[in-house]
Amino acid sequence: MNAAKEALKGDSNTIIQEWVQLYAESMFAWAHYKTADKALAEDLVQDSFLAALQSFDKFKQESSPKTWLFSILNHKIIDHFRKEFRNPVQNEAESGLSFFFNSDGEWYKDRRPQEWPAADTQLLDNPDFRKILEHCMHLLPGSWLAAVSLKYLEQKDGKEICKDLQITPSNFWQILHRAKLQLRACLENNWFKK
Missing domain, CATH: 1.10.1740.10 (RNA polymerase sigma factor, region 2, helix turn helix motif)
Structure with missing residues (x-):
């Protein structure tokens, strides 16, 4: 040696x-x-x-x-x-599509995506916005946060994430879709409507 x-x-x-x-x-x-x-x-x-x-x-x-x-x-x-x-996913009524859509599959009026102001294109440079985004991300169920973090923070591609998390591509894209819906609603309530 x-x-x-x-x-x-x-x-x-x-x-x-x-x-x-x-x-x-x-x-x-x-x-x-x-x-x-x-x-x-x-x-x-x-x-x-x-x-x-x-x-x-x-x-x-x-x-x-x-x-x-x-x-x-x-x-x-x-x-x-x-x-x-x-980790187990939160109650579907709290975190799933039923929060956004009624039993007929239509948007609840107060939960439809709102138009965001065009002036807010540099939001990630704003420390107050990043704090709200961090808060909203941690409201996601664990599996959703993992998928979002690997996709958008780690910048891994979908195939690699599916392999890492041992899920199917359709499951992965469904998780991302639901997570983005929940994040959008949280940001609208905590940032854009303030």
Whole structure:
């Protein structure tokens, strides 16, 4: 074993503590961007450092420590979305199509999509809007949030998401459709009607 590997092996706690100082902030920013949840992002970063400490002897220095840690973090994020997807969906009356449509399949008048002002094309640059969007996303059932996050935050394609979540394409697109309906209603009520 070369001297660098031997030095790494001997003091893994100290090295991980140094890496926390160097990389925790950027890892948190990445996890928060991917999950839109501050507390979850903190947990995922903490779990990543714990996993790095537990598997420290497997770090072969073929990549930088930052690359290795971000790889662990990305796996933790994907595992979180998989777990969320498998959580039971909320009551259909609360979160499903019955919220938007009556028994004849027609829109409830007060739940029809509203026209959004054209001036609001840069909403994601507005921190207040992002806060409302984050709130609305966390009102989605776990499986819907997982699908939306993988599609729009992770920017994965549908086939890859279906494989990751072990669902059919038709199920995936149905989930996305329902999630977008619920997100739109939440944003209309909490942002556009204020």
